[in-house]
Amino acid sequence: MKDGHIHTPYCPHGSKDSLENYIENAVKAGYSALTFTEHAPLPASFTDPAPAGDSSMDIKDLENYLADLNQLQKKYQNDLTILKGLEVDYIEGYEKEITSFLETYGPELDDSILSVHFLKGGRAWYCIDYSPDMFKEAAEDFGSVEALYHSYYETLSQSVITPLGTYKPKRIGHMTLVRKFQELYPGPENWQAYASRFLTLAKEHGFELDYNGAGTKKPHCKETYPPLAIAREASSMGIPLIYGSDAHTASALKQGWDTVDQSLVKPWRR
Template identity: 50%
Template sequence: MTKKDGHVHTPFCPHGTKDTLDMYIEQAIKEGFTDLTFTEHAPLPKGFIDPTPMRDSAMDYSLMEAYIQSVQKSKDEYKNDIQIHIGLEIDYIKDYEQEITDFLNEYGKFLDDSILSVHFLKINDKFFCMDFDEKTFGLMIHEAGSLYTLHSIYYTEVLQSIYSQLGVYKPKRIGHITLVNKFQKLYPATFSNLNMIEKILSSVKEQNLELDYNVAGLRKEYCGETYPNSEIITLAQKQKIPLIYGSDAHSARDVGKNYTHYDLLSNRD
């Protein structure tokens, strides 16, 4: 039986830990995983300027070769113990589809399994990293005019990512579709996003994509739930959309965290 963590970062992440690939892999083996996908933040599209203060959202282009070689080496070394997959977490950014496609055309042939995520939103001609911190999120609400409008902008972007034409190497899995809820304890929604969520799920199904069942939100102080939450997962299951557990680990200790949540959902009738 396959037990997979499909969303794991590495020491190549500039905002993560320096835990080695071996440390991540050994933790996965300890937790009984049969499969592990390393999905480091891919270099941001050429011409796009990272809006975070340290500009540390993603790997630099100069590290791509080393990243692929390092994961391939681990893949070979651990092949008798666990299946290692070379992957990336690709950022979908509006107006940069061609640059993303060019990147995927160059490196996609080396990838086994990847994720397409939305972290950056353009509001009034300015880009923000939505999940950077609560202060940035508050600024985004102010810039958008309301929390409702910000949610609408985010879910519209997720929908666009699903239909985006990024070439033959476009990722097959959509990352943490409710990341906009990361700070929900500080900025609770007093409205329903059900219509947008249903559109997103229908589109994922139509495009034969998978969903990242991401447990990182359980570890976030102002979130306290998975991305997406159990209610949305129920809707996804009704449409038989594949759900792939992802720890979104940025340190070895978080590999496999809260897997029981996924286990319970995947065993529901």
């Protein structure tokens, strides 16, 4: 079993559970491999729209993060495979800075994720998964929930087709994150058409998908990212699905695993 999406104490909106706590829990849970994918530092010229400015790791912590993982790879090499990674944000208009970052740190990484959390409206930038209030504000700015979904999938598509250099991640994180508050703000009836078109693009460009269990634990979502029908559609197209707990605490490892269709998950081989 591999978990390809795990956060760490370097996450300012996560827990302070130690890296070793995560690893020991993973061993107990029967993991064969895991990827630590801390939120990569945001471009210096981008202002984090989260009120606390806590969406990502501080650039000053990045070298320590990588050094810690190098040490732990050696310490636990007989127990499980530990991969060094980052969850990199695609932010429209900041492609040059993202590419420069990846060219600098990409050679040190084993496995990473490319995600969309931030959308630019007419009035402001929004972190669409931050809170129901921010999602509502974003939908009002875009004109409707449907317009917000449209922008999300347009931006997600741009993340796939935009050149970001040699070390661009090849796995898309939580491709239905826009549905985090779907019980409060239901998606448009045609939202699955957006998702299906995106899958075609992901397949054409050779991307994997993060089959993410975190949404099952979100009180207004209660489904995996992506939900079962979309996951099965992706699998039928030959798109690899990599399970991700998206854990922000050590106890959250394996979250949603009992909800995902495990037959769709790409098996891990050492």
